[in-house]
Amino acid sequence: MMPDFSIRGAQLREALENDACDAKLRLNSYLHFALLNPLLSRWRSLYCRFIRPVLAQASGERRLLDIGFGGADIPLRLLRWAQADGFRLRVTSIDRSHKALEFVQTQTWPAEMEFLCCSAEHLLAQGRSYDVVISNHILHELGTGDLPAFLQAAEALAGKLVLFNDIRRSACGYALFEACFGPILRHSFAVSDGLISIRRAYTVAELRPLLPTGWEVRSLVPFRLLLLRRKP
Numbered sequence: 001m002m003p004d005f006s007i008r009g010a011q012l013r014e015a016l017e018n019d020a021c022d023a024k025l026r027l028n029s030y031l032h033f034a035l036l037n038p039l040l041s042r043w044r045s046l047y048c049r050f051i052r053p054v055l056a057q058a059s060g061e062r063r064l065l066d067i068g069f070g071g072a073d074i075p076l077r078l079l080r081w082a083q084a085d086g087f088r089l090r091v092t093s094i095d096r097s098h099k100a101l102e103f104v105q106t107q108t109w110p111a112e113m114e115f116l117c118c119s120a121e122h123l124l125a126q127g128r129s130y131d132v133v134i135s136n137h138i139l140h141e142l143g144t145g146d147l148p149a150f151l152q153a154a155e156a157l158a159g160k161l162v163l164f165n166d167i168r169r170s171a172c173g174y175a176l177f178e179a180c181f182g183p184i185l186r187h188s189f190a191v192s193d194g195l196i197s198i199r200r201a202y203t204v205a206e207l208r209p210l211l212p213t214g215w216e217v218r219s220l221v222p223f224r225l226l227l228l229r230r231k232p
Helices: 023-040 043-057 073-084 098-104 120-125 147-157 171-181 190-200 204-210
Strands: 061-067 088-094 113-116 130-136 158-167 215-220 224-230
Touching: 023 043, 023 073, 023 098, 023 190, 043 073, 043 130, 043 158, 061 073, 061 120, 073 088, 073 113, 073 130, 088 120, 098 113, 120 147, 130 147, 147 158, 147 224, 171 190, 204 215, 204 224
Parallel strands: 061 088, 061 130, 088 113, 130 158
Antiparallel strands: 158 224, 215 224
16 A cells, blocks of 8 residues: 655654664665665756856865765765866765764775764854755755754855755655665665655655745656755
8 A cells, every 4th residue: 555645754764764773784775875876866967057067166175065975975976076077176974873974984985085973063063164065865854843953054054055955755756666676676775765765755845835045946857856055
């Protein structure tokens, strides 16, 4: 039986949010995210359309913040694309999960990347700033009461652009995701958590009235939404 998609499943929780979840399945999940994101998240298109123009306007070393890095495949791709375009970019990636930090510490990363276990508010208290602030799949984890402070911190940290890329809740997206990836990506939480994420996700109509002045929300194909704040 299909779940009810008329309202958010805000009470649902994903396995990876539990630090006590199975370590092998957690590791496999991070590895599977690196397979799913290039297929579904459209970061190459978003980089070309929104991020690259901001980097082109800056001079010297540019700074990008990724909130909620997970397996860190997305910030790595963004760094490589920026370097291929001739930009000097330093990437800071943060996540509140100690398990995510433990995972990235087992991998080898370019010197231009740093990983921290902290919140955006923590960086703001340190007086940090970035040209671009991004996140992938964070919005659906936030309740309506958490959104204002989160958006305020991200906007304060960003000199030019905030770009939040997330899932848009839909029954069709849920069914297709389960059918396409359920038989393939086994022995991880990637699919089971992904299905929960879809049920927890916002729609454009739900997000729009919650946004402060200056923020935009757009639909993206397939079954995604984009939240952005551009500064002059």
